[in-house]
Amino acid sequence: MKIETQKLTVGVVLLMALLSLIGGACMTLAGVARYQADAFIENWEKSDTEPPTQAWEIAHAAAQRAVAFYPVANGDYLDRLGRVHAWRYFRHPVTDVQAQRSRQAALHAYQAAVVARPTWPYTWARLAHAKLSLQQFDSEFDEALDRAFELGPWRIGVNRERVNIGFSAWPELSGKQRRAILESAIRSVSYSVPEAKRTVAIAQQADTGLVLCQLLSTELKKARGVCL
16 A cells, blocks of 8 residues: 555656646747747837738747747737737728738737736737727727726836827827826826927827927926927
């Protein structure tokens, strides 16, 4: 009986060791795929152009492998998959039928990502942007926009994304949401001169430039060279 118990214990230990090795191998493969997808995304961000079909397909496959190989739902990897989908036709207008499938896939990836990692503001902002690209102005859009601000109130990337979303969706926003978007815009203007010029330009394109400029202090306008 004692020998059988020892054999069972050894078997359990060996099984756990094997599972650990398999899990480690899967995580390594997921990490390699992640870095491959990142390389493509960084290149697209620098060029600010829609990716060629072949490049996108390679990046998409890598992002999918990263999600599939990781042993549990990983918010970072799911967010990355969403970004790959979002880049596919990001220059196409919101009414473009061809872009709808990819944008819907991006939304699904972001939805899974916020479940796996609910405190990451960038994913909430991207989820709101995905809803914007699909013209889905509903309670999920409202929640994503609000959560991004609550979780990352001073992160420039979050405020930049909220400014893009908010001024694009201005007619669809409530008074409370508009005030929050304007607050993100003011924080973006305060961040740096390039960010200030970019933010004011976006506001002007949305016919909200005057509203934003009226909220900026004279000192900030002079320091940033905007609204003068």
